[in-house]
Amino acid sequence: MKHIDSPSTPGKIKMEKSPSPSSSNPASSDLSRRSLRTSSYSGPDFEKRVRQSAKPRSRHGMSVLVTGAAGFVGTHVSASLKRRGEGVLGLDNFNSYYDPSLKRARQTLLERSGVYIVEGDINDGALLAKLFDIVPFTHVMHLAAQAGVRFAMENPSSYVHSNIAGLVSVLEFCKNVNPQPAIVWASSSSVYGLNTKVPFSERDRTDQPASLYAATKKAGEEIAHTYNHIYGLSLTGLRFFTVYGPWGRPDMAYFFFTRDMLKGKSIPIFEAVNHGTVARDFTFIEDIVKGCLAALDTAEKSTGSGGKKKGPAQLRVYNLGNTSPVPVGDLVSILEKLLKVKAKRLVMKMPRNGDVPFTHANISLAERELGYKPTTDLHTGLKKFVQWYLSYYVDGKKSAQ
Ligand SMILES: NC(=O)c1ccc[n+]([C@@H]2O[C@H](COP(=O)([O-])OP(=O)(O)OC[C@H]3O[C@@H](n4cnc5c(N)ncnc54)[C@H](O)[C@@H]3O)[C@@H](O)[C@H]2O)c1
Numbered sequence: 226m227k228h229i230d231s232p233s234t235p236g237k238i239k240m241e242k243s244p245s246p247s248s249s250n251p252a253s254s255d256l257s258r259r260s261l262r263t264s265s266y267s268g269p270d271f272e273k274r275v276r277q278s279a280k281p282r283s284r285h286g287m288s289v290l291v292t293g294a295a296g297f298v299g300t301h302v303s304a305s306l307k308r309r310g311e312g313v314l315g316l317d318n319f320n321s322y323y324d325p326s327l328k329r330a331r332q333t334l335l336e337r338s339g340v341y342i343v344e345g346d347i348n349d350g351a352l353l354a355k356l357f358d359i360v361p362f363t364h365v366m367h368l369a370a371q372a373g374v375r376f377a378m379e380n381p382s383s384y385v386h387s388n389i390a391g392l393v394s395v396l397e398f399c400k401n402v403n404p405q406p407a408i409v410w411a412s413s414s415s416v417y418g419l420n421t422k423v424p425f426s427e428r429d430r431t432d433q434p435a436s437l438y439a440a441t442k443k444a445g446e447e448i449a450h451t452y453n454h455i456y457g458l459s460l461t462g463l464r465f466f467t468v469y470g471p472w473g474r475p476d477m478a479y480f481f482f483t484r485d486m487l488k489g490k491s492i493p494i495f496e497a498v499n500h501g502t503v504a505r506d507f508t509f510i511e512d513i514v515k516g517c518l519a520a521l522d523t524a525e526k527s528t529g530s531g532g533k534k535k536g537p538a539q540l541r542v543y544n545l546g547n548t549s550p551v552p553v554g555d556l557v558s559i560l561e562k563l564l565k566v567k568a569k570r571l572v573m574k575m576p577r578n579g580d581v582p583f584t585h586a587n588i589s590l591a592e593r594e595l596g597y598k599p600t601t602d603l604h605t606g607l608k609k610f611v612q613w614y615l616s617y618y619v620d621g622k623k624s625a626q
């Protein structure tokens with residue numbers, strides 16, 4: 226995987242040093258505010274675009290800040306919220322973990338539907354202050370993160386920067402603004418780590434992460450607990466299970482298998498110890514989007530630090546999976562049929578690279594409380610992915626990196 230842009234790249238605001246914890250506090254961000262006057266984030270045009278994009282037109286009246294909006298899940302969630310008439314503003318740093326031109330193409334798609342994505346980093350306190358000054362967001366859909374389990378061995382600090390420092394930066398803001406927004410954020414199925422009890426339930430242990438990525442998501446869940454407990458923030462963590470679909474992520478197996486199969490290259494298929502099958506509870510993006518919207522719709526208001534008087538704020542965690550694990554070899558067989566290409570399979574022992582052998586979601590809690598019900602099997606979902614892939618890369622003559 227590629228080198229990633231410096232994790233401290235602070236968007237377009239030129240600051241003398243990386244944003245410090247104090248600069249992410251709206252009450253103590255004089256330095257940051259000064260730097261904003263000369264930045265491209267100020268001016269009537271910028272404010273107008275932000276306001277227009279975040280203005281709700283639905284009966285729900287939501288104004289949602291979507292972090293990671295140029296990402297795979299962020300694009301789909303933003304588009305879906307906008308279609309429903311919610312106000313949506315995106316925030317993304319467009320880093321180069323994978324081909325940024327794909328993020329730009331998603332941005333173009335969203336702009337056509339009226340969603341503006343501000344280019345900047347979630348650690349940039351001055352920028353968050355500016356956005357919250359312009360819009361009293363009712364909700365934050367926090368999806369920005371350093372994703373991918375294996376890349377954590379190459380660039381561990383990018384995970385700390387986005388998944389820990391970045392989460393704290395967002396929560397610091399949310400705790401300080403009035404009114405406080407409700408926050409729905411992406412955790413991960415990877416928190417189950419080496420857990421062997423299946424299917425994975427929210428009550429199962431999550432103290433054996435197999436990768437630094439998983440450890441940062443688990444840390445995020447603990448951090449969420451703290452901000453809920455002290456500051457009365459309403460927080461919902463969603464444990465997504467291996468999400469796939471159109472406009473997906475090129476670092477994920479289903480995506481680069483497709484690319485490499487079409488190029489006639491061999492694809493490494495991992496097997497567990499003693500030739501055990503490696504399987505995933507692959508979940509289609511449209512099902513995940515429904516789960517995200519249901520989590521936003523059922524999110525209660527934050528209660529603030531006077532939480533004791535008003536009662537405790539909501540703190541929730543849900544599995545969003547498909548409840549139907551499929552061996553990776555079967556995923557390849559489906560791709561072979563859809564692409565009409567015979568894969569050159571290179572079966573190999575799974576390296577100790579952060580991967581886990583098996584995932585399987587118990588979704589009864591999400592079913593009960595969110596009305597979440599995935600409806601897309603892997604064949605149907607991959608068919609939609611392949612149709613998109615061929616039209617984007619082959620017909621669109623884009624180079625797949
Ligand atoms: N796709 C999956 O299978 C899956 C599974 C479990 C959890 N998740 C989580 O869901 C969320 C969305 O995942 P995705 O698949 O869309 O990944 P993605 O990489 O496509 O999207 C994440 C976006 O966040 C942006 N970003 C990263 N760090 C940032 C920062 N510091 N400031 C601003 N923007 C930043 C990236 O540029 C990217 O566009 C992530 O939190 C991820 O960890 C994804």
Ligand SMILES: O=C(O)[C@H]1O[C@H](OP(=O)(O)OP(=O)(O)OC[C@H]2O[C@@H](n3ccc(=O)[nH]c3=O)[C@H](O)[C@@H]2O)[C@H](O)[C@@H](O)[C@@H]1O
Binds near residue numbers: 479
């Ligand atoms: O569900 C999750 O929480 C995680 O889902 C995915 O992680 P993963 O399931 O490992 O997805 P892929 O990297 O696409 O791998 C899918 C399967 O293919 C296998 N694989 C991967 C790469 C490879 O070269 N060969 C191979 O057989 C993996 O072992 C795994 O079983 C995402 O990449 C993570 O960001 C996310 O947090």
